[in-house]
Amino acid sequence: MTTPEQALRPCAVVPVFDHAAAVGDVIRGLTDAGLACIVVDDGSGTDCARVLDALAVSRPRMTLVRRPCNGGKGAAVSDGLHAALAAGFTHALQVDADGQHDLTDIPRFLAEAAAHPDAVICGRPDFDASIPRVRFYLRYLTHVLVWLNTLSFDIEDSMCGYRIYPLARMVELLDTEAVGSRMDFDIEVLVRLHWRGARLRWIRTRVRWICRRKAWPNPIPRCAPSTRPGISATTRSRLSITTTPRLGSSVVNG
């Protein structure tokens, strides 16, 4: 007879855009915790790309998926989740590459997923004093909009990117609905999963506030934009979400 833990085949999915300094520790933490790791390079610059290439060689449990150019966090996570399902995993732990999530909580997330395999296991952040006060209160604005959209208080936090998705359910959502491809992704998928009746389970977790020096991707694209007329960058990016990683991304290391 299989135990719930045996029925769960989890991996980690890490979207990466220019986090050369922190990503190594994150991947080491994940693989040391026993998780296979699908890392999606979202068009990072040379420094970070080199770090990822080296990690892919030294960490056998890491698979590096490379997007042809920057598409945003949502596009990168979506590619990683598709790759995870195709590789036979049942659940994916989504983690930021910047080291802001507390990886010592992984066993708690996995235990909750094993006990509730159909649910989305969501991190509910406990920020330390490093969060700027104004950001702390601005997050409440998002909470209120989400509560209005779901007509409930079921979503305790929609912005924390530390969570476990049941893959079949999540990929079905991504393949049938146009979900935001950038930072809107985390919020939007949770609202849409809630609309579809998904159960959400909450884990309080310590989160460090880490501010990027560059808040937005470099406006000068690192790869040639498509010249197809009449198709906006967002739409192109969305199209590539539903077709990648099969078309747009390349798996560098299995």
Ligand SMILES: Nc1nc2c(ncn2[C@@H]2O[C@H](COP(=O)(O)OP(=O)(O)O)[C@@H](O)[C@H]2O)c(=O)[nH]1
């Ligand atoms: N900012 C940003 N992060 C991206 C992008 N693509 C993938 N990511 C990854 O998405 C995760 C969240 O980004 P982060 O800068 O930590 O955002 P924050 O946690 O919301 O402040 C990190 O692992 C990034 O490396 C992108 O285009 N822009």
Ligand SMILES: [Mg+2]
């Ligand atoms: Mg982060």
